[in-house]
Amino acid sequence: MRLIIDQAPGPMRVGLDLSELTGCCVSLDTAQPIAGPTRERQLAALADNAPLIVLTEGSTDSRVLTEAMHVIHPHLADFVRFIDYTGTKAGGSVGKLATVVNSFIAAGVANRFVAIADNEAGVYEAFAKLKRQKLPAGCRVLHYPTCPC
Numbered sequence: 001m002r003l004i005i006d007q008a009p010g011p012m013r014v015g016l017d018l019s020e021l022t023g024c025c026v027s028l029d030t031a032q033p034i035a036g037p038t039r040e041r042q043l044a045a046l047a048d049n050a051p052l053i054v055l056t057e058g059s060t061d062s063r064v065l066t067e068a069m070h071v072i073h074p075h076l077a078d079f080v081r082f083i084d085y086t087g088t089k090a091g092g093s094v095g096k097l098a099t100v101v102n103s104f105i106a107a108g109v110a111n112r113f114v115a116i117a118d119n120e121a122g123v124y125e126a127f128a129k130l131k132r133q134k135l136p137a138g139c140r141v142l143h144y145p146t147c148p149c
Helices: 002-007 033-051 059-072 074-079 092-107 121-132
Strands: 053-055 080-082 113-117 139-143
Touching: 053 059, 059 074, 059 080, 059 121, 074 080, 092 113, 092 121, 092 139, 113 121, 121 139
Parallel strands: 053 080, 053 113, 113 139
Antiparallel strands: none
């Protein structure tokens, strides 16, 4: 549209005629944002339809959980994504995991995500600050269960 208008000879006055969209059966408030509510519904649906992201302390946790998912619940494998450390220089540790969680929160990641870490005292301390802050609805910070051994 812009290219056509730019090529038109002489001064032109171009306006948006909404008369066909308004009238006896349709009322359209030109000051109301039309795309805003639709975009909000799309973003709300995204959290339900996008895969759950599982953040772990390191590559071993991620690999084992991925393999376990394919064995125990293969029908759910496409609905869950585990962080993949292979081929990257991203190292794992509980401190880095807490940083990644905060980064996801700050970025407003629409996917639901869970951070899961060991159940050692040091890990509880590292996650303490995270657990004190208000986490978004789609975020959980968890620990592996203790071994009943």
